[in-house]
Amino acid sequence: MAQYIPAILEFFYILIGLLSMMTAVRCFKDETNSARIGTGLFWLILGVVFAAGKLIPYVVSGVLLAIMGVLTLFKQVKVGQLADISEEEGQKSAERIGSWIFFPSVLLAVVAVVISYTPLGGQVGIGLASIVALIVAMVITKAPPKTALEDTDRMLQSVGTTGILPQLLAALGMVFNAAGVGDVISHAISGIVPEGNRLAGVIAYCLGMMIFTMVMGNAFAAFTVITAGIGVPFVMMQGGDPVVAGTLAMTAGFCGTLLTPMAANFNALPVALLEMDDTNGVIKAQAPMAIMMIIIHIILMYVLAF
Amino acid sequence: MEWIKLIGILIILVGFIFKFDTIAVVIVAALSTALVSGMSLYEFFTMLGEAFVNNRLVTIFLLTLPMIGLSERFGLRQQAVILIKKIKGLTPGKFITLYTALRELAGLFGIRLSGHPQFVRPIVNPMAQAAAKHTYGDISKEDEDKIKARAAANENFANFFAQNTFIASAGVLLIYGTLKDLGYKVSDASIARMALLVAVIALILSAASNWLFDKKLAKKYNKIKGVDK
Numbered sequence: 001m002a003q004y005i006p007a008i009l010e011f012f013y014i015l016i017g018l019l020s021m022m023t024a025v026r027c028f029k030d031e032t033n034s035a036r037i038g039t040g041l042f043w044l045i046l047g048v049v050f051a052a053g054k055l056i057p058y059v060v061s062g063v064l065l066a067i068m069g070v071l072t073l074f075k076q077v078k079v080g081q082l083a084d085i086s087e088e089e090g091q092k093s094a095e096r097i098g099s100w101i102f103f104p105s106v107l108l109a110v111v112a113v114v115i116s117y118t119p120l121g122g123q124v125g126i127g128l129a130s131i132v133a134l135i136v137a138m139v140i141t142k143a144p145p146k147t148a149l150e151d152t153d154r155m156l157q158s159v160g161t162t163g164i165l166p167q168l169l170a171a172l173g174m175v176f177n178a179a180g181v182g183d184v185i186s187h188a189i190s191g192i193v194p195e196g197n198r199l200a201g202v203i204a205y206c207l208g209m210m211i212f213t214m215v216m217g218n219a220f221a222a223f224t225v226i227t228a229g230i231g232v233p234f235v236m237m238q239g240g241d242p243v244v245a246g247t248l249a250m251t252a253g254f255c256g257t258l259l260t261p262m263a264a265n266f267n268a269l270p271v272a273l274l275e276m277d278d279t280n281g282v283i284k285a286q287a288p289m290a291i292m293m294i295i296i297h298i299i300l301m302y303v304l305a306f
Numbered sequence: 307m308e309w310i311k312l313i314g315i316l317i318i319l320v321g322f323i324f325k326f327d328t329i330a331v332v333i334v335a336a337l338s339t340a341l342v343s344g345m346s347l348y349e350f351f352t353m354l355g356e357a358f359v360n361n362r363l364v365t366i367f368l369l370t371l372p373m374i375g376l377s378e379r380f381g382l383r384q385q386a387v388i389l390i391k392k393i394k395g396l397t398p399g400k401f402i403t404l405y406t407a408l409r410e411l412a413g414l415f416g417i418r419l420s421g422h423p424q425f426v427r428p429i430v431n432p433m434a435q436a437a438a439k440h441t442y443g444d445i446s447k448e449d450e451d452k453i454k455a456r457a458a459a460n461e462n463f464a465n466f467f468a469q470n471t472f473i474a475s476a477g478v479l480l481i482y483g484t485l486k487d488l489g490y491k492v493s494d495a496s497i498a499r500m501a502l503l504v505a506v507i508a509l510i511l512s513a514a515s516n517w518l519f520d521k522k523l524a525k526k527y528n529k530i531k532g533v534d535k
Contacts, residue, residue, distance in 0.1 A: 009363065016368050053359035061359055062351030066333055073330035085379040094381030094388060101385050104373050109415030112474055122474035122494050123363055130369035137373045141380040151375030159371065161329055166476055167364040168332050171357035175336040176314060178353060179343035184308050215315055217322055220364075220476070224484050232488055242490040246481045247470065247500040254466035258459075262322045266465075270422045270458035274431055276451050282462075285455035289463060289511060296507060 001119040008120070010054065012127040017051025020044075022149065023156045030080040038076025042068055043156075046164065065168075072161055079157045083150035097140060104137035162265065166220050173224030182229030185212075189230055201234030202245075202302045209249045210256035210294055217262025219253030226253075240305040248301045255294040258286040314339035363483070364476050383429070397441050398434040398453050399520035403513045405430050406460045410505055413468035413475075422461060431457045442527035449523065456519065460512055467508035470501035477501075 024043035030036050045064045053061060071077050094101065108129045115125030138148055156163075176182065189208065193200045208230045212222040227249060235245045257263045260283075267282050278284070314335035321331030333354070340350040374382075396404070405425075434453050438445050470477040473494050478501070482494045 009366075012366060012369060013362050016362075016365070019368070019372075049355075049359065050362060050365075053362060057352075058355035058359065059348060059352040061355030062353070063355075065354055065358055066337075066351070069327075069330040069333040073327045075327075087384075089379065090381040090384045092381075093379075094384035097380060097385075099385060101377055101380055101382050104377055105382075106415065108370060108373060109472075113415070113472075116473040116495070123366065123479065126366055126474040127369055130373060133370070134373040134376070137376045141376055143376055143380070147379070148372055148376055151379055152372040155371035155375040156368065159368075163368065164365060165328060165332070167358060167361045168329060170361040170364050170480060171354060172314075172332050172336050174357040174361075175340055175350075175353055179311055179314075179339045179345070180308075181311050181314065181339065184311050187308070216318055220480055223480060227484055228488060236488075236490065242485050243492045243496045244500055246485050246490075246492075247497050248504070250470060250477055250481055251467055251501070251504045257466060258462060262319075264322075266422075266462050270426060270454075270461070273422055273427045274454040274458060276454050278451065278455075281451060281455040282458045285452070285459040286462060289459070289508075289515065292511060293467070293508065297504075300503070 002121075005120060005124055008124050008127070012124075013053065014051045015127075017047040017049075019152055019156060020047035020050060023047075023153045026153050027080050027157075033078055033080035035076045035078040036080065038071045038074075039078055039080060042071050042077045042161070077161055079160060082154040082157060083147075085151075085154075093141065100140055103140060104133040107136055108133035166218075169216075169218050169221035170224070173221050176225050177228055182225045184229075185225065186229035186233060189234070193234055196238065198235075198238050198240070198306060199302055201230075201238055201240075202305070203298055205230045205235050205245065205249055206252040206294060206298045206301060209253040210259075213253040213256030214260040214262065217257070217260055217264070219250060219257055222253050222256075223250055235301070235305065238306075240301075244305040245301055248297050248305075252294060252297040252301075255290045255297065258290040259283060310342050311339060313342055361483075363479055366474075367476065383425075396433075396437045397520045398438040398456075398523070399516035399518075401434050401437045402430065402453075402456055402460050403516045405457075406464045406512050406516075407509060409461065409464035410468035410471075410509055413464065413505070414471045414502075422458060426457050426461050430461070438523065442523055445523070445527065449526075452519075456516070460516070463508055463512050468501075468505040471498055471505050473498045 020043050024040045024047055027033060027036055027043055028040035033039055045068050048056075049061050049064055111129035111132050112122065112125040115128055116122035134148070137143070138145070185208070189204050193204045205226065208226045209219065209222055212226050213219045216222050227246060231245055231249055236242050257266060261267060261280070268279070270282050271279055276282075317335040317338055318331060321328070321335070336354060337350060340353065345353070393404075431454055434457055435450065438449070438453060469475050470481070472478070478494050478497050481497050482492065485492050
């Protein structure tokens with residue numbers, strides 16, 4: 001079965017590409033959006049890169065991504081008119097459907113987890129589960145396909161440009177790696193960390209993830225670079241278990257996310273949403289937990305990885 | 307002059323401080339790093355395109371959006387409120403801990419929530435404030451803000467420390483992919499199992515901290531009311 005995985009995943013990417021192109025068409029037609037051409041182009045390009053990424057030369061995809069960057073830089077990507085959902089409609093169907101409304105979400109999780117234990121793996125699982133859950137959701141809510149498409153567009157546009165940020169940051173990590181950023185940091189660290197000292201290596205890996213995440217605002221971007229630069233030479237090559245070290249390094253990075261204003265979605269957004277007086281109130285509330293957790297991470301990695 | 311390669315990090319830093327457009331900043335950071343390390347423009351665009359296309363897996367969660375959109379329209383949030391209201395006698399700390407536990411459970415099942423707009427603002431904070439008012443009477447503006455901050459912070463704890471317990475989460479996929487690229491063939495299930503330990507520890511710590519917070523509030527306000535509970 002495993003040999004079909006790439007083909008199945010490619011099918012999902014094409015599906016995502018088509019959804020994105022549907023949003024593009026709606027944006028092009030949306031006369032209320034002052035930036036409808038740019039917004040439409042953004043979603044069209046994203047759709048093309050997703051659906052045809054394997055067919056078009058990589059250099060073309062790279063240039064297309066740069067165009068997306070130019071579009072967002074000049075504020076030409078805006079959320080247009082979305083299908084609205086009303087509190088009343090929600091309240092009414094809550095009475096009608098009750099707790100069954102949670103069923104598709106639970107089904108999504110269960111199907112994805114079950115498939116992750118088959119040779120198809122977790123990645124295919126989430127795709128297949130999404131489709132099953134959507135069909136069941138349509139049956140339970142009796143929503144016509146048109147509503148489903150409208151809501152897809154609403155979700156896509158509101159997740160918006162930040163939705164592709166993790167993927168873009170992963171790509172940035174690869175460029176950093178190819179350019180040797182990891183080596184520079186690794187050299188700098190190796191000046192401090194005594195070779196062969198496991199505890200020093202573990203501390204450098206965890207703190208490196210935390211600090212680099214604070215700088216980048218995102219643990220995903222830090223992970224590739226710090227793992228190649230510090231994790232492999234100072235922990236894995238000293239005999240550290242890659243699963244234990246890698247998994248703990250990622251959450252050590254999240255300790256950094258809790259401490260940085262760069263992680264705007266998590267630390268600045270709630271301040272605005274909750275109308276708090278202190279702009280750093282959320283970070284202050286998180287700091288004690290972040291510091292305790294990073295110490296625990298260092299201990300766990302040292303004890304469990306070796 | 308090896309240090310010049312860190313220019314990309316500097317650009318990201320400056321970009322975020324001055325709140326420039328994130329996507330543009332990331333691409334400019336990648337471009338500058340590539341150029342100072344001797345890549346040509348052609349090589350850069352090829353590498354950027356290839357890296358982005360090969361990382362499409364990270365964005366596969368977009369496929370879950372249609373179902374979530376429908377569930378939202380048909381009362382997901384409203385039904386959650388109905389369920390939570392059935393539980394009585396909660397202090398703000400206890401309520402926030404309960405949310406943290408539920409949020410971690412959702413993470414375990416891979417349910418992606420953009421928690422702050424969807425749950426913290428409309429449900430968690432109002433319910434926690436209501437619990438405070440019910441237990442202690444009127445509380446000060448500072449304490450109101452502390453409850454808000456605590457609600458937002460616990461959303462982040464639960465989200466971050468529990469998300470990798472789900473086998474198909476972006477984090478697990480990235481750990482798996484990076485280790486594979488570096489020559490370590492591992493199973494994604496073992497990554498998720500390791501992450502479970504972190505999630506449990508985070509939950510215990512956050513429950514303890516919320517318990518202490520309750521005690522502090524109780525001491526402060528029960529003294530004012532002159533009631534001993």
